Amino acid sequence: MKKITLLLSIMALSAVFSSSVLAQQTASATSSASTTIVAPIAISKTTSMTFGSFATGTAGTLVMSPQAVRTSTGGVKLTAATGSPTAAAFTVTGEGSYGYTVTLPSSLTLTTATTGTGTIKTMVVDTFTSSLASGIGALASGTQNFTVGATLNVGIDQAIGLYENTTGFTVTVNYN
Structure with a gap:
């Protein structure tokens, strides 16, 4: 009887210790x-x-x-008669020392007022390029200036007159 009681006591203690060993453990950490x-x-x-x-x-x-x-190609002959040629110029402002990318337009159209025949004439401007290498800028002390050039495509017997794009073209900048 003593052996059975002893054996039952050992089994009961083993069950208690083994269940506490298998019990789940929890831990927590704090983050900000x-x-x-x-x-x-x-x-x-x-x-x-x-x-x-x-x-x-x-x-x-x-x-x-x-x-x-x-510079010109084909039948385009540069003159100095009127207008001062200039590249477009822009100023970017933002967080000091941050980098950014520039997105230039693909094209825009210059138009005349109606000609003597009542027809509106056009020329396309495309191949926009900027003074920033690969279109990537870096704000030094929160500001940077850059310029933009483009190609004007002149047609055969282009009508004489002033060609304009009064709505302008959009240059977009975004932080990298």
Whole structure:
């Protein structure tokens, strides 16, 4: 009887200890959260793009570099008669030392007022380029200036007159 009682006591103690060994263990840790609000990025135009004046009789192009240097191809002949050629210029502001990318338009159309025949004539501006290497800028002390050039495509016997795009073109900047 003593052996049975002893054996039952050992079994009961074993069950108690084994169930406490298999019991779930819990742990917890504390973490904090934070965020930083930075100055919003902004862009403003400081100078509009002006291709200046030229003469033509056949098709060609007039290229305005971001450094405001004009070159021409085909029948486009550069003149100095009117207009000061300038690349478009922009100022970007935002959080100091942050990087950003520039998105340029794909094209825009310049139009004339109606010609003597009542027809509106157009020329397309495309191949926009910026003075920023690969379209990537870096704000030094929260500001940076850059310029934009493009290619003006001139048609055969393009009508004489002033060609404009009064709605402008959009240049977009975003933080990297």
